[in-house]
Amino acid sequence: MENATKEEYKIQSFDAKTQQLLKTALKDPSSVDLEKVANLIVDQSLKDQVFSKEAGRICFTIVQAEGRQAGSNVFRRNLLNRLQQEYKTREETRSRSVQEWVCYVTFICNIFDYLKVNNMPMMALVNPVYDCLFRLSQPDSLHNEEEVDCLVMQLHRIGDQLEKMNVQRMDELFFLLRDGFFLQNELSSLARLLLLEILEFRASGWRLSDSAQKYYYSEVTD
């Protein structure tokens, strides 16, 4: 039971005391300092790539639990405030540490994916998420495989949802990606391959055809 929780929410990287706090927050949110919990989660997401990919799930559970138990939104409010703060300073974050920046984008996209409001994605996050993806599509970021990888991962996970919320911006993003793909000199071959795959992915309606799947992911014997 213990390990199942740890595994499900990927909280192994927290120290034992914090893990306990998180588990309590999941079961009995009113009894903990939810602002503190929100900060802990955001801080960890910016450091830990594994956690940033799945932090949305634990956040969603806490939001639900708090809503049911107390009818309040303290955790969600604090989480979003922190998220917004970090968004405002994202350019500095990127200059300071590309890894932290990549973690942030992964995290905010994960939140967008999991934290639904009445089964709809949060409108408030649509433009900020697009902004982050646009930033990742700039030439300097495209030259960085870490960032390209992050970009395509997010598009795989939430591209179709984002597109539904705002087609126009998705179109614009893909203009940039096409440009990046063939105009940028000295992009690594991996970067170009990733871009090619995502272009095809979207063109096929956010899924990969069987043949494309075979091309990109089958074992190569040349």
Next chain:
Amino acid sequence: MPSESGHLKFHCGASRSVAKSKMIVIRQQDKKDASPLSTLHNATTVNVTKEMWKSLSFVQCWPSVIQGAHSKCGSVAARRNPKSDSLPSPDSRRRPPARWSQGRKRGADGKLRQQDDADSTLFDDQEKGSYDNPHLDQRPPSFTTPEAEGPFPRCSDWAKCVEEEELRTDVRKDMQRYRRRILVNEIHDRERKASSGSSDSRDSPVPAELETDERVLMRRQKQINYGKNTIAYNRYIEEVPRHFRQPGIHPRTPNKFKKYSRRSWDQQIRIWRVALHAWDPPEEEGSDLQAIEPIDLDDMEVESGASGSTESETSSHYMKACKAPASTPENSCSGTPNKMRRTENEMESAFDLGACLADTEDGSLWIS
């Protein structure tokens, strides 16, 4: 030339296989990820590729490809060059227009304003806390999608926006459920009348008489939420299941879909919340909340459906009496009914109190 193209294929093929192998390695490293491609963890693999790249004269095949591409799409590239900023510079965009010219078709000289007029109204109604950052300025202030109702303004406070969004979608969901409920009731009413031949004076409200203004509904729902997020309310619903509720004794949540004046509604809410105080948790041990005097409102019942907007002084007087704070719940229980009885003759129909506290046909059954 066959040899050239053969050379091309060889190099392309070799490089392709290297990159593809890398993709597959990454995929295997991160199986749980929904996306097949994921973060790079293996720095060594990266280096291998670069080394191999240099050793293969792979670069040779690319220029010809790129040249061709460029010549075909040169004009396109120039047009779509991300470096050149087709959008107005930050400064000119941020400068707000002179007030008088806001929204005006013509300038001061009477001539129609052109689209690129500096005084035009195309200025961002962006968030007030917007930050000056060259990278960020490339984004347009608002976005329209064909499916959406209109441009999405950026919100300055995400948390607040999300809360509002939640309220709005809750209200819309409620509206759909309520409409369905009315339809069902209508059908039942018709069947009943047809079979029994009786006339029923308590018809469901006609959809045309529903409150549909989303802002009003949201405001009302917020007020209801305040009342429901109390310990008293939780204790109340635990103690008295809906089907056990008796009119006049057990408070009923006001129906936000009915047409009421603003004051009428606010009063209903106040009455409801005061009534809920009867279920406040005991402040000290031993205080008995079980003995709640039934609120005798039968004498005060008024016609349901009335929604006049006139208020008399007696109404506010009544409300003041009701609002008298009580130090213990018992006081408010016993005090309120007396006061209500005192002023019963001065009641105005604008209250529609009956709808609030008496049993109405649609009631708040749909309210969970």
